[in-house]
Amino acid sequence: MSQLAATGEELLIDAPVIQRTQRQIAWGRFKRNKVGVLAGCVALFFVALAILAPLITRLLGVNPTDTYPKALDPYAMPIGKFGGISMAHPLGVEPGAGRDLLSLMLYGSRLSFSIGALASVVTIGAGLLIGVTVGYFRGWIDAVMGRIIDFLLSFPSTFLIIALSLPMTQRIEAMGIARDNNARVIVLVIVFSFFGWPYWARLFRSQTFSLRERDFVMAAQALGASSRRIVTKELLPNLWPTVIVFLSLSLPGFLGAEAAFSFLGVGVQAPASDFGLVLSDSINFWRNDPTYLIIPTVYLLVIVLALNLLGDAIRDALDPKASPS
Amino acid sequence: MLKFLAKRLTATVVVIGLISISVFLIFSYLPMDPAALTCGKACNPVVIAANRHRLGLDVSVPVQYGRFVKGLFVDRTWGEGAAKFSCPAPGFGYSFNRHECVTQLIKEAFPVTFSLAIGSFILWMLLGISFGIVAARKQGKWQDKAATAFVVAGVSLPVFVTALLTLLAASKLGLVNPIEFGRWVSPFTDPIGWLKTFYLPWIVLALFSSASYTRFTRSNVIETSSEDYIRTARAKGLSEKVILRKHTLRAALAPLLTLAGIDFAVLLGGAIFTETIFNLPGLGRLSINAVLTDYDLPVILATTMLAATLVVVMNLIVDVLYAYLDPRVRVG
Numbered sequence: 220m221s222q223l224a225a226t227g228e229e230l231l232i233d234a235p236v237i238q239r240t241q242r243q244i245a246w247g248r249f250k251r252n253k254v255g256v257l258a259g260c261v262a263l264f265f266v267a268l269a270i271l272a273p274l275i276t277r278l279l280g281v282n283p284t285d286t287y288p289k290a291l292d293p294y295a296m297p298i299g300k301f302g303g304i305s306m307a308h309p310l311g312v313e314p315g316a317g318r319d320l321l322s323l324m325l326y327g328s329r330l331s332f333s334i335g336a337l338a339s340v341v342t343i344g345a346g347l348l349i350g351v352t353v354g355y356f357r358g359w360i361d362a363v364m365g366r367i368i369d370f371l372l373s374f375p376s377t378f379l380i381i382a383l384s385l386p387m388t389q390r391i392e393a394m395g396i397a398r399d400n401n402a403r404v405i406v407l408v409i410v411f412s413f414f415g416w417p418y419w420a421r422l423f424r425s426q427t428f429s430l431r432e433r434d435f436v437m438a439a440q441a442l443g444a445s446s447r448r449i450v451t452k453e454l455l456p457n458l459w460p461t462v463i464v465f466l467s468l469s470l471p472g473f474l475g476a477e478a479a480f481s482f483l484g485v486g487v488q489a490p491a492s493d494f495g496l497v498l499s500d501s502i503n504f505w506r507n508d509p510t511y512l513i514i515p516t517v518y519l520l521v522i523v524l525a526l527n528l529l530g531d532a533i534r535d536a537l538d539p540k541a542s543p544s
Numbered sequence: 545m546l547k548f549l550a551k552r553l554t555a556t557v558v559v560i561g562l563i564s565i566s567v568f569l570i571f572s573y574l575p576m577d578p579a580a581l582t583c584g585k586a587c588n589p590v591v592i593a594a595n596r597h598r599l600g601l602d603v604s605v606p607v608q609y610g611r612f613v614k615g616l617f618v619d620r621t622w623g624e625g626a627a628k629f630s631c632p633a634p635g636f637g638y639s640f641n642r643h644e645c646v647t648q649l650i651k652e653a654f655p656v657t658f659s660l661a662i663g664s665f666i667l668w669m670l671l672g673i674s675f676g677i678v679a680a681r682k683q684g685k686w687q688d689k690a691a692t693a694f695v696v697a698g699v700s701l702p703v704f705v706t707a708l709l710t711l712l713a714a715s716k717l718g719l720v721n722p723i724e725f726g727r728w729v730s731p732f733t734d735p736i737g738w739l740k741t742f743y744l745p746w747i748v749l750a751l752f753s754s755a756s757y758t759r760f761t762r763s764n765v766i767e768t769s770s771e772d773y774i775r776t777a778r779a780k781g782l783s784e785k786v787i788l789r790k791h792t793l794r795a796a797l798a799p800l801l802t803l804a805g806i807d808f809a810v811l812l813g814g815a816i817f818t819e820t821i822f823n824l825p826g827l828g829r830l831s832i833n834a835v836l837t838d839y840d841l842p843v844i845l846a847t848t849m850l851a852a853t854l855v856v857v858m859n860l861i862v863d864v865l866y867a868y869l870d871p872r873v874r875v876g
Contacts, residue, residue, distance in 0.1 A: 373856050375848055377816055378814075478704075479704050480704075509712075523701075524696065527699060530695060
């Protein structure tokens with residue numbers, strides 16, 4: 220018994236005090252989560268592929284808009300097994316038109332990532348701004364915003380996105396802001412953000428509610444800090460972990476949504492290509508060329524799965540309730 | 545309770561009114577001209593102007609809205625003389641592309657969507673809640689890990705991908721009859737045919753939705769299990785089964801009600817992706833066809849409003865039920 224107590228004391232005395240910041244604690248926790256690290260690597264890999272798409276396609280000597288009729292047989296089906304997978308076309312060739320599938324995937328994921336990232340940043344940004352404002356000031360501003368949020372959340376957003384994408388694209392083209400697919404990308408980001416922010420605003424509002432009752436906020440108020448100072452110096456720094464978690468969880472959702480809408484025919488259109496377009500085209504060929512269906516499915520799923528697992532891992536790592544080991 | 549009910553009912557009516565006004569406004573100021581869209585090949589300004597008058601679009605938007613609302617309660621007619629047609633109340637307008645009253649189109653589509661919604665709802669509640677309970681009871685064991693994998697996969701898979709893969713796998717196995725595919729039959733006249741049409745879409749939607757219910761049930765059951773009154777029940781010597789059924793689940797599943805109500809209402813408004821892929825002539829496909837084929841505004845307007853109304857009304861029902869079920873929710 221005394222032996223144990225002695226060792227305990229010794230430990231207390233000898234062990235140097237290690238100070239670690241919240242970030243170091245979170246990073247340490249994240250590193251120990253094998254699934255999370257793996258998911259992070261996979262996600263980074265696919266993001267890198269998307270960013271480096273022009274370089275990779277140039278190295279391989281393929282182009283997403285070029286057709287390769289030599290890789291197709293007289294029935295416009297790819298020559299060779301597994302959808303014509305070969306050294307020249309690592310993921311095979313698109314049946315019918317004969318474009319290179321790898322370059323379609325690379326450029327498609329580039330488009331999806333851009334839309335998803337833009338929509339995530341705008342949605343979470345607007346949600347943070349509005350959530351913190353109403354959460355901090357409360358009163359009538361909170362009552363009014365609360366009504367607006369409830370109202371927007373009961374809107375059938377899928378219906379409206381489908382109904383509005385065509386006329387909004389025409390309007391943006393008529394205003395001369397952008398043309399064709401650029402206009403469609405802008406419309407998608409706008410409608411995704413418009414219907415997305417209330418959900419996050421509500422979450423940030425409740426987070427702010429609990430934060431503003433904490434002692435350090437009260438101390439700042441007692442010292443006479445302005446509202447602006449309290450929001451920017453006391454509240455926002457404490458909300459960054461939440462922002463990161465929400466961002467990492469909303470990105471895969473938008474990737475899936477973007478694919479779904481272009482699958483229905485209200486997203487980007489040919490000659491551009493993305494997961495939804497390739498998937499809707501692949502239905503016509505799946506009996507003779509199942510590879511053409513499987514590759515975009517797996518490509519999309521791996522990305523979304525990796526991002527979701529990464530988001531979960533980040534959430535666990537930043538969770539203040541978890542032990543700081 | 546009555547006062548609470550009256551208050552919530554008023555709020556619901558106001559919200560539905562606001563939603564209908566905003567949807568109407570959005571569609572009124574779109575750069576689409578229904579008069580030009582319906583005038584066909586021999587188009588000239590005179591025909592368009594006549595069409596505009598016939599469609600009732602030559603008056604101001606508030607008047608149009610007033611006529612729309614009036615049409616919900618009394619019969620409405622368009623045009624004069626030989627080109628006259630009318631829709632009985634409650635009317636959502638007239639589809640000039642399909643030459644039918646919108647109410648009739650919705651009446652035809654709703655049973656399909658309802659069949660899809662009710663079947664998948666039952667399936668996903670059963671799956672989601674039972675997986676969640678098993679995962680919570682076997683915390684950390686393989687059952688829990690399997691449930692977690694199921695949740696991650698279910699949340700990650702976009703529903704159109706699941707639907708596509710399921711459909712292709714089923715047709716590879718010869719489970720899909722191309723002639724009967726997506727054929728609507730009433731469960732009252734041909735129950736077997738009804739099941740044949742719907743079992744695959746049910747499974748797809750259920751797999752997709754039950755994942756979040758598994759996650760929710762699991763965390764709620766774990767949380768409730770550490771409450772004092774569960775320990776008391778155990779100390780009383782109740783069997784684990786009775787504790788789970790009578791004490792844990794009752795508290796753990798009540799919050800699921802809100803989620804389930806809204807999800808069901810959203811589904812009743814039309815499952816666009818599932819209906820499109822499984823070729824089901826429900827509300828979702830009605831609206832997507834209205835957008836993609838001919839921009840049939842009255843149909844889009846009606847389906848959008850219907851979907852929003854369903855969500856708002858379900859919100860009301862859930863609130864009332866919740867106040868009734870949970871003694872901790874005080875109303876007044």
